[in-house]
Structure formats: C-alpha cells, structure tokens
Amino acid sequence: AGILGATLSSALSTMVGAPRILAALAENRTIPLARVLASKTPNNDPRNAILVSSAIALVVIMVGNLDSLATMLTMFFLATYGAINLIVFIEKTLGIASFRPQFDLALVIPIVGFCGCLGAMLLINKLFTILAILVIVLIYSRLASKNLVSPWGDVRGGVFTAITEWAAQKAMSMPYHPRLWKPSIIVPVENPLNYRNVMHLTRDIIYPSGRLYCLSVYTENNGLSQLESKRELLAPLIAEELFVQDISITDGSFDSALPVVLQTLKSSFLPPNAVLLTISNNREKQKRLLSLIEKINSFQIGLMCLHIHPKTGFGQEKKINLWLRDRSPNINLAVLTAFQLMQNWDQANLNLLRVVKNREDIEKAVLNLEFFKEKARLPVNTAVRVIQGDFYEVIQQETADITIFGMPVPCNTMFDLIGKVPSTVIFLADSGLENAIV
Amino acid sequence: AGILGATLSSALSTMVGAPRILAALAENRTIPLARVLASKTPNNDPRNAILVSSAIALVVIMVGNLDSLATMLTMFFLATYGAINLIVFIEKTLGIASFRPQFDLALVIPIVGFCGCLGAMLLINKLFTILAILVIVLIYSRLASKNLVSPWGDVRGGVFTAITEWAAQKAMSMPYHPRLWKPSIIVPVENPLNYRNVMHLTRDIIYPSGRLYCLSVYTENNGLSQLESKRELLAPLIAEELFVQDISITDGSFDSALPVVLQTLKSSFLPPNAVLLTISNNREKQKRLLSLIEKINSFQIGLMCLHIHPKTGFGQEKKINLWLRDRSPNINLAVLTAFQLMQNWDQANLNLLRVVKNREDIEKAVLNLEFFKEKARLPVNTAVRVIQGDFYEVIQQETADITIFGMPVPCNTMFDLIGKVPSTVIFLADSGLENAIV
Numbered sequence: 001a002g003i004l005g006a007t008l009s010s011a012l013s014t015m016v017g018a019p020r021i022l023a024a025l026a027e028n029r030t031i032p033l034a035r036v037l038a039s040k041t042p043n044n045d046p047r048n049a050i051l052v053s054s055a056i057a058l059v060v061i062m063v064g065n066l067d068s069l070a071t072m073l074t075m076f077f078l079a080t081y082g083a084i085n086l087i088v089f090i091e092k093t094l095g096i097a098s099f100r101p102q103f104d105l106a107l108v109i110p111i112v113g114f115c116g117c118l119g120a121m122l123l124i125n126k127l128f129t130i131l132a133i134l135v136i137v138l139i140y141s142r143l144a145s146k147n148l149v150s151p152w153g154d155v156r157g158g159v160f161t162a163i164t165e166w167a168a169q170k171a172m173s174m175p176y177h178p179r180l181w182k183p184s185i186i187v188p189v190e191n192p193l194n195y196r197n198v199m200h201l202t203r204d205i206i207y208p209s210g211r212l213y214c215l216s217v218y219t220e221n222n223g224l225s226q227l228e229s230k231r232e233l234l235a236p237l238i239a240e241e242l243f244v245q246d247i248s249i250t251d252g253s254f255d256s257a258l259p260v261v262l263q264t265l266k267s268s269f270l271p272p273n274a275v276l277l278t279i280s281n282n283r284e285k286q287k288r289l290l291s292l293i294e295k296i297n298s299f300q301i302g303l304m305c306l307h308i309h310p311k312t313g314f315g316q317e318k319k320i321n322l323w324l325r326d327r328s329p330n331i332n333l334a335v336l337t338a339f340q341l342m343q344n345w346d347q348a349n350l351n352l353l354r355v356v357k358n359r360e361d362i363e364k365a366v367l368n369l370e371f372f373k374e375k376a377r378l379p380v381n382t383a384v385r386v387i388q389g390d391f392y393e394v395i396q397q398e399t400a401d402i403t404i405f406g407m408p409v410p411c412n413t414m415f416d417l418i419g420k421v422p423s424t425v426i427f428l429a430d431s432g433l434e435n436a437i438v
Numbered sequence: 439a440g441i442l443g444a445t446l447s448s449a450l451s452t453m454v455g456a457p458r459i460l461a462a463l464a465e466n467r468t469i470p471l472a473r474v475l476a477s478k479t480p481n482n483d484p485r486n487a488i489l490v491s492s493a494i495a496l497v498v499i500m501v502g503n504l505d506s507l508a509t510m511l512t513m514f515f516l517a518t519y520g521a522i523n524l525i526v527f528i529e530k531t532l533g534i535a536s537f538r539p540q541f542d543l544a545l546v547i548p549i550v551g552f553c554g555c556l557g558a559m560l561l562i563n564k565l566f567t568i569l570a571i572l573v574i575v576l577i578y579s580r581l582a583s584k585n586l587v588s589p590w591g592d593v594r595g596g597v598f599t600a601i602t603e604w605a606a607q608k609a610m611s612m613p614y615h616p617r618l619w620k621p622s623i624i625v626p627v628e629n630p631l632n633y634r635n636v637m638h639l640t641r642d643i644i645y646p647s648g649r650l651y652c653l654s655v656y657t658e659n660n661g662l663s664q665l666e667s668k669r670e671l672l673a674p675l676i677a678e679e680l681f682v683q684d685i686s687i688t689d690g691s692f693d694s695a696l697p698v699v700l701q702t703l704k705s706s707f708l709p710p711n712a713v714l715l716t717i718s719n720n721r722e723k724q725k726r727l728l729s730l731i732e733k734i735n736s737f738q739i740g741l742m743c744l745h746i747h748p749k750t751g752f753g754q755e756k757k758i759n760l761w762l763r764d765r766s767p768n769i770n771l772a773v774l775t776a777f778q779l780m781q782n783w784d785q786a787n788l789n790l791l792r793v794v795k796n797r798e799d800i801e802k803a804v805l806n807l808e809f810f811k812e813k814a815r816l817p818v819n820t821a822v823r824v825i826q827g828d829f830y831e832v833i834q835q836e837t838a839d840i841t842i843f844g845m846p847v848p849c850n851t852m853f854d855l856i857g858k859v860p861s862t863v864i865f866l867a868d869s870g871l872e873n874a875i876v
Contacts, residue, residue, distance in 0.1 A: 094618075094647070095620060095646060095647020095648075096617065096618055096619065096620055096647075097619055097620060097621065097774050097777065097778065098616070098617040098618075098619065098873075098876050100777065100815050101815075102815065102818075154615065154617075155615075155617060155618060156612055157609055157612030157613065157614060157615070157618055158617075158618040160605045160606075160608040160609035160612060161605075161609045161618065161620075161707075161708065162647075163601065163605035163609075164602055164605040164606045164609055164707060164708060165649070165681050165708065167598045167599075167601035167602040167605060168598075168602045168606075168681075168708070169679075169681060170598040171595055171598035171599045171601075171602055174594055174595030174598060175595065176595060177592065177593075177595070178536070179534065179536040179592075179593060179596075180534055180536075180593060180595055180596040180599065181534065181535055181536065182533060182534055182535055182599075183535065208533060209532070209533020209534075209600075210533075211603070241607075243603050243606075243607060245705060245706060245707075246705060247701070247702050247705045247706075248701065248705065249697075249698055249701050249702070250697075250701065250736075251694075251697040251698060251701070251733070252694060252697075252698060256689075256690060256694065256698075257698050259687075259688075259689040259690075260687055260689060260690065260694075260695050260698040260699060260702075261698060261702045263685070263686065263687050263688065263689070264685050264687070264698075264699045264702045264703065265702065265706075267683060267684060267685045267686065268683060268685075268703075268706060269599075269602060269683075270599065270602060270603060270606070295689070298688075336535050339535065339538065340535065377538050377539075377540065380540075435536075438536050
C-alpha cells in the first residue's frame with residue numbers, strides 16, 4: 001500500500017505539473033511551437049500543453065522499458081537539483097549585491113549538494129550521466145545562440161567580471177619583466193576620418209595579441225558624428241577580436257586631457273605602454289607636439305611619432321628600414337616594432353642600417369649589427385647594411401615602405417628628418433619597459 | 439653488442455651531465471647546500487657535485503631494484519619533456535613579443551607533445567605518474583614560496599594578463615543587467631590624512647566584493663609625502679584583498695581632472711559606478727561641490743555625498759536610518775548602500791523612515807514601505823516607521839549612527855539638511871544602473 005500511495009502521489013503531481021511547465025517554457029519561447037503550446041483556455045488551463053504532454057507520456061509508456069525510463073527521469077531530476085546548487089554557488093561567489101536570499105547558506109552547502117547530485121548520477125548509470133550532461137549542454141548552447149533576453153536578467157556577464165577582477169589582481173601582484181612586453185598603444189584621434197591609415201599601421205603593430213586604446217576629445221556640437229565615424233574606424237579591429245578600448249572625453253582639450261588619461265590608464269591593470277602621435281608639417285602643430293612630448297616624458301611610457309609620406313603612404317608594405325645608431329638609448333621599442341610589422345606584413349624584409357663617417361669603421365659596424373641581430377633573435381633573412389657618408393645625405397637615398405628611427409635627442413630634429421626621408425617615417429622612444437634582447 | 443653500446447653511451451653522458459646539472463641548480467640556489475655544491479675546481483670541474491651525485495648513484499644501485507628505478511627515471515624524463523611542451527604552448531598562447539623562436543612551430547605540436555608525454559607516462563605506470571606530478575608540484579611550490587628571482591625573468595604575470603584580457607573582452611561583450619550591480623566607488627582624496635574615516639566607511643560599503651578607486655591630484659612639492667600617506671591609507675583595504683586601484687595625477691586641479699578620469703574609467707572594463715564626495719561646512723567648497731556635481735551628472739555615474747558628523751562620527755555602527763520619500767527618483771543606490779552597510783556593520787539595524795503631513799496618510803505609507811521592504815528583499819528585522827509632522831523638524835529628533843537620504847532635488851538642499859540631522863549623513867543619487875528590486 002505504501003508503494004502504491006507513493007507512486008500515485010508522484011504520478012498525480014507530475015500529471016498536474018508537467019503540462020504547466022511545458023506551457024511556461026513555451027511562454028518564454030524556449031521551445032518550438034511556442035505559440036500553440038502557450039495558449040490557454042479562459043479557465044487558465046493550458047489545454048494544448050496538456051494534450052501534448054499526455055501524448056508524449058502514452059507513447060513513451062507503450063514503446064519504452066519502464067525501468068530504464070525511471071532511471072532516465074531520476075537522472076534529469078538529479079541534474080536539475082545539481083544545476084540549482086551550482087547556480088547558488090556561482091551567484092554567491094560573484095558577490096553581487098542582488099543576491100540576498102531570505103535563507104542564506106554557507107558556501108560549502110551548494111558545493112556538497114552539487115557534488116552529491118553528480119555522484120549519485122554517476123552511481124546510478126555512468127553512460128546516462130554523460131548523455132544527460134551532453135543533452136543539457138546542447139539545449140543551453142541552442143538557447144544561448146537564440147540570444148533570448150530573459151525578463152529577470154542573467155549573471156553571465158558577472159562571471160566574466162569576477163574572473164577579470166581576480167586575474168587583474170593577480171597580474172598586478174606579479175612582478176613585471178621586459179619579457180612580458182606586448183605592443184599596447186594609445187592613439188589620440190583628433191578627426192577619425194583622417195586616421196584610417198594611422199589605424200591601419202597600428203593594427204599591423206599590435207596584431208595579434210596587442211592592445212589598442214583609442215582616445216578622442218569631442219565637443220558637444222560635433223559629438224554624434226564623431227562617435228559614429230570613430231566606431232566605423234575601430235570596427236575592423238574589433239572584428240579581428242583585437243583588444244580595443246575606446247575612450248571618449250567631452251571635457252577640455254587634447255593637450256590637457258591626454259596627460260590625465262595617460263596617468264589614469266597607467267595606474268589601471270592592462271595599461272598602455274606607448275603613445276602614438278602624428279607629426280604634422282604645420283609649424284604650430286609641431287610646437288604643440290613638442291610640448292606634449294615634454295609632458296609625456298615623465299610618465300614612463302613609450303613614444304611613437306609617425307609621419308605618413310603624403311605620396312607613397314605605406315607603399316607595398318614589404319621593405320622595413322631600421323636605422324640603428326651606435327649606442328642609441330632608443331633601440332628596444334624600435335626593434336620590437338619592426339619585428340611586429342615584419343610579422344604582420346606579408347613577406348616583408350627588414351634591413352638594419354647604420355651610417356659611419358670613415359671607411360675603416362664599416363667592418364666593425366657590420367660585426368656589431370650582426371651580433372645584435374643574433375642577440376635580438378631577428379629572422380635570418382634580416383639584412384645588415386653599413387653605409388659610409390653623411391647621415392643626412394645617405395638617408396635621402398634610401399627608399400623603403402617604412403623607415404624606423406630611434407627617437408633623436410633633442411627630439412625636434414625629427415622635423416628635419418621627415419622632409420628628407422623619401423618614405424613614411426616613425427620615430428620611437430623607449431619607455432624602459434622594453435628589452436629587445438630578452 | 440647493440441644493447442651494450444646503447445647502455446654505455448647513455449651511462450657515459452649521464453655520468454658527465456648529472457653533476458654539472460646539480461652544480462647549475464646549486465648556482466641558482468634552488469637546492470639546499472647550494473654553496474658547497476656550486477663550488478668548482480680551478481679546472482671548472484664541480485668536484486663536490488660529482489662526489490655527491492656518484493654517492494647517490496651508488497647508494498641507489500645497491501639498495502634499489504634496477505627495474506623500477508628505470509621506470510622512475512623514464513617517468514621524470516617524460517615529465518620534463520611534457521613540461522617543455524606545455525611551456526612552449528603557454529608562451530605561444532600569451533602572444534608576448536619576446537617569444538620569437540628561430541624554429542617556429544604550429545600551436546598543435548606542443549599540445550600533441552604534451553598529451554603524448556602524459557599518455558606515455560600513464561601507460562607505463564599510473565601510480566608513478568601521479569607521484570611524479572605530485573613531486574613536481576611540491577618542488578614548484580617550494581621554489582615559488584622562496585620568491586627566487588630568476589635572471590631570465592618569468593612569464594607568470596603574463597598568464598594572468600592574458601586571462602584578464604580574455605575575460606575583460608568577454609565581460610564587455612555581455613549585456614549589463616542591474617542584477618550585476620556591485621558597489622564600485624571612486625573616492626577623490628584631497629589630503630590622505632583627513633580621509634581615514636571616509637575610507638573606513640567606503641570599506642564598509644564595498645566589502646567583500648566591491649571595488650575602490652582612489653584618486654588623488656598632487657603637485658610636485660608635496661608629491662612624495664602624499665604618496666606615502668596614501669599608501670598607508672589604502673594598506674588595510676589591500677590587506678583584506680579588496681580590489682583597490684590607486685590613481686595619482688600630477689597634472690592640473692581636481693575639478694578639471696575628475697571629469698577626465700571618470701570618463702576614462704567609465705570606458706574601461708571594471709568601471710566605477712559611483713563617486714564619493716565629501717560635503718564641507720565651508721561655503722566656498724560647497725559651491726565648488728555643486729559645480730562638480732553638475733559636471734558629473736552627465737556621466738551616468740552614481741553620486742554619494744558624505745558629511746561626517748564632527749562629534750559622533752559613525753557612533754557605534756549599529757543604527758542605520760534610511761529616509762525614503764514617496765516616489766523619489768534616487769532610491770535604489772540608497773537601499774543597496776544601506777544593505778551593504780548592514781552586512782558589514784556588526785549586528786546593525788536598518789530603519790525605513792518616512793514623514794507624512796496628515797495623520798490619515800500614515801497607514802498607507804506604512805503599507806507602502808512594508809511592501810517595498812518585501813520587494814527589495816530587505817532582512818526581516820528591518821523596522822518601518824512613518825512619522826507625522828514637518829520633515830525638517832522630524833529629522834532633527836531622529837538620532838542614528840548614519841542617516842541615508844536619496845539625493846534631494848535641487849541638490850543644494852543638502853547643505854540645509856547636514857546642519858539639522860544629529861548624525862553623519864550620506865546623500866545618494868542613482869546612476870540608472872542600480873535596481874534595488876531585482
């Protein structure tokens with residue numbers, strides 16, 4: 001009699017509950033034929049759902065083996081209980097303020113509950129357990145791909161936020177080593193429309209694992225159109241899954257905002273390690289650039305000054321000329337940038353170049369550069385060339401698709417050089433965080 | 439003869455190699471008795487290491503079973519090869535620029551190599567495999583606890599940076615939902631010495647899983663002492679493993695820097711969602727506060743204005759009075775903050791209070807507040823009180839350890855209230871990202 005009673009009560013509750021659960025699932029559009037199944041009679045009975053679930057029950061009983069059916073049902077019940085335990089555990093771990101249950105539990109209880117459910121499932125039937133988990137994952141991924149927005153929100157974003165917080169704290173507590181250097185560049189964009197080729201080069205420097213910070217300062221009246229064209233500018237990089245952070249400031253000017261933004265970002269985890277500025281031919285703008293460089297110099301951040309040749313641009317993106325002065329302090333960022341460009345330009349060639357005054361110094365300089373090439377682990381097809389003559393005359397002869405210099409001291413000699421070199425030029429100043437040798 | 443040859447060549451190479459590896463380990467202080475073992479003869483022979491390794495070899499051969507010894511050695515060789523494959527895989531995945539091997543491999547090769555080594559180990563002997571891995575983990579954790587700085591750096595920091603980048607990108611691509619709200623407060627600190635109690639309250643709001651951003655603007659001449667006292671200010675929070683980000687700006691004033699910093703942080707992952715400002719009794723500073731609030735208002739960030747009572751401070755940290763006006767727009771952040779404080783103050787009590795003009799409105803207001811208490815899932819011991827009378831007179835009678843108001847409109851009525859309420863007061867304005875009901 002006890003068994004009969006238990007069976008009947010279980011059967012009755014299922015008979016009433018199952019169709020209503022089916023109807024509720026249909027209401028949230030999580031199953032096919034949602035419109036039909038969700039419809040209800042004026043008495044609020046989900047008639048269609050009752051018919052469908054009865055039909056399913058009858059078919060299964062007639063076709064199947066009742067014993068293995070019971071096992072399967074138990075499995076899914078256990079899986080549901082296990083999932084609830086898992087969810088309680090996750091929400092509790094995330095530490096979000098919205099999780100304030102009336103009945104609070106120690107963290108260990110959902111863990112024990114989840115492990116218990118999983119253990120019981122494995123004890124009953126190992127094959128079915130794996131099958132049940134597979135079915136659940138399948139249903140979940142189908143629902144996730146539908147991009148359903150549940151009315152009560154979801155906490156998936158919170159999971160990643162919590163991971164970010166954890167990893168960021170860990171990363172900040174670890175010591176930095178130059179071996180960890182990745183290109184991580186902040187580009188102040190004045191007018192997004194003029195920055196298409198700058199962004200193209202930046203992409204070729206940071207790809208595939210670097211970071212880009214795009215800073216723009218806009219005023220009230222041109223804000224919307226700027227935001228729009230900036231989004232368009234960054235879209236191709238985001239499509240490549242590069243790390244892009246877009247910073248828009250509505251307040252103040254570039255020259256006053258940039259130092260504050262740089263200092264704020266430097267103190268964050270994942271800071272940028274270089275600023276990319278463009279060199280204009282305009283005297284006024286060159287002066288502004290110099291004063292900006294002076295401000296930035298104290299922040300321990302690399303500096304990239306780019307002048308795109310108005311005619312040739314980046315040419316065929318094949319030939320990279322890297323000029324290495326003897327004992328230059330700004331050599332590491334230049335080498336690393338050249339290396340990144342060579343990786344991302346298709347079949348590009350790197351030339352290490354140096355100018356010497358006297359013929360007898362040539363051999364020593366060649367040995368020197370070859371040694372450096374070996375130490376910096378540059379590719380074997382890197383060419384080394386030492387030219388005798390006057391620096392300013394020699395550089396006028398050397399064509400390339402991009403010419404890379406270490407930042408000269410004083411840095412206003414940049415403005416003389418950009419007029420002379422017959423290609424796009426980029427000047428690079430180390431921050432002290434780079435090391436091309438390690 | 440073949441077997442003999444193989445055995446002899448293997449034995450010879452081990453005989454020469456082993457003592458030198460032992461000496462090298464000693465040189466890097468990774469084993470005990472480092473000083474003795476690292477010493478070398480003038481011929482550069484590590485004599486002590488040779489003696490020790492010979493002794494070990496003799497003892498093992500005499501005592502042990504040669505067969506199981508061979509198994510064990512093979513295990514450790516396989517483990518070493520597996521570890522190298524794993525390291526290549528990790529360094530390649532991190533995408534750091536310093537990983538530019540002469541002989542580049544597809545990512546799949548180290549994976550196959552690692553799995554192959556592990557598989558071979560498991561095939562040979564399952565128990566030994568687990569033992570070998572345990573021994574390796576033990577040695578690693580011992581070395582890690584010694585905080586050795588290897589001369590060639592390590593990439594552990596890079597692993598966490600890569601995880602941070604991955605999770606941050608994921609988190610940013612997920613939709614935000616008010617359920618994910620966590621207290622995440624930026625506190626502009628003018629003088630660290632005066633902010634000890636402000637920081638104490640902030641800690642009680644964000645604990646255990648919120649975030650704190652501490653912003654200070656300092657000038658050249660007082661920079662060092664300020665940095666020092668700021669570090670002291672934040673040390674207890676960092677010791678509790680709270681998420682603390684310290685931002686120091688050397689350029690410009692508070693009023694100009696704060697909007698730029700806020701906008702920069704808002705565009706980062708893990709942005710703050712509230713600013714905590716202090717209210718002074720000084721008329722001039724109150725004016726500055728109002729203009730600052732006006733600037734901040736457009737940034738979709740919550741606002742907390744704190745006035746610490748000069749005499750009572752936070753009292754016993756027991757009684758929290760939360761005044762809820764009817765239909766106030768600034769209710770969510772106030773409720774969530776009160777909830778956080780109640781969690782972190784030991785046995786604190788929360789009172790929901792409202793003032794009504796007429797006696798007949800009392801009952802309705804009580805029902806209203808009780809309903810809200812239920813919806814916001816506030817603890818059952820939350821008291822609801824509705825008082826009839828004039829607002830400004832009533833609040834003068836109500837003592838508490840902290841009094842919480844929604845931000846009044848216009849917000850300069852704050853300055854009238856702080857003089858009247860006989861306790862520390864905090865005014866809270868919603869950002870729109872909070873929801874106390876979900």
